[in-house]
Amino acid sequence: MQIQVGSKNPTKIQAVKEMFPNIDVNGVQAESGVSEQPFSDEETRLGAITRAKHCAIKNPYTIGIGLEGGVMYMDNDLYLCNWGALVTPENDIITASGARIKIPKDIEEGLLKNVELGTLMDTYAERKDVSKKEGAIGIFTNQLITRQEMFRHVVTLLKGQWMLLNNYNK
Numbered sequence: 620m621q622i623q624v625g626s627k628n629p630t631k632i633q634a635v636k637e638m639f640p641n642i643d644v645n646g647v648q649a650e651s652g653v654s655e656q657p658f659s660d661e662e663t664r665l666g667a668i669t670r671a672k673h674c675a676i677k678n679p680y681t682i683g684i685g686l687e688g689g690v691m692y693m694d695n696d697l698y699l700c701n702w703g704a705l706v707t708p709e710n711d712i713i714t715a716s717g718a719r720i721k722i723p724k725d726i727e728e729g730l731l732k733n734v735e736l737g738t739l740m741d742t743y744a745e746r747k748d749v750s751k752k753e754g755a756i757g758i759f760t761n762q763l764i765t766r767q768e769m770f771r772h773v774v775t776l777l778k779g780q781w782m783l784l785n786n787y788n789k
């Protein structure tokens with residue numbers, strides 16, 4: 620068994636490696652099929668599913684995992700949202716969503732000008748590659764949680780459902 624993660628982002632790849640320590644995990648470039656900056660739960664979720672399908676279909680006996688970050692409105696507030704998908708060699712599709720956190724208005728204004736969150740975060744935090752390190756979720760939680768930890772939680776939800784599907788420990 621092998622797992623392909625549909626991303627080269629280390630926060631996503633490491634999150635999967637942590638949850639599947641005994642399986643060979645590789646990160647591969649995968650189309651999300653959605654915009655670079657997903658702007659709804661539905662779009663973000665579809666991006667995760669498309670990435671996972673891209674990985675599973677190209678490689679038999681391989682589990683595909685897609686992890687996608689996006690933003691979504693609730694009333695007039697914009698939230699960071701995160702979705703994960705796991706596609707099995709038998710083509711079962713398992714999904715789960717991750718943490719959300721409200722995004723500051725100045726960042727929202729940048730997003731509405733079609734600037735990607737990752738770019739905005741580097742400027743805001745005066746750092747490089749925030750999206751490959753603590754992430755927006757780390758910056759806006761005073762570093763209490765990192766993007767990798769947040770994705771590890773999503774992968775935990777995916778793995779638990781996958782184990783149930785495969786009657787593990789029954």
Ligand SMILES: O=c1[nH]c(=O)c2ncn([C@@H]3O[C@H](COP(=O)(O)OP(=O)(O)OP(=O)(O)O)[C@@H](O)[C@H]3O)c2[nH]1
Pocket residue numbers: 625626627628631655656657686687688689699735736737738740749750751753754755756757766
């Ligand atoms: O700094 C960030 N911290 C975060 O918590 C976060 N969540 C989402 N995004 C950004 O939203 C877009 C789609 O996300 P995304 O899933 O495509 O991520 P990504 O582009 O970093 O990875 P990948 O596409 O190489 O897999 C990209 O512009 C990401 O930078 C974040 N940026």
Ligand SMILES: [Mg+2]
Pocket residue numbers: 655
């Ligand atoms: Mg991306």
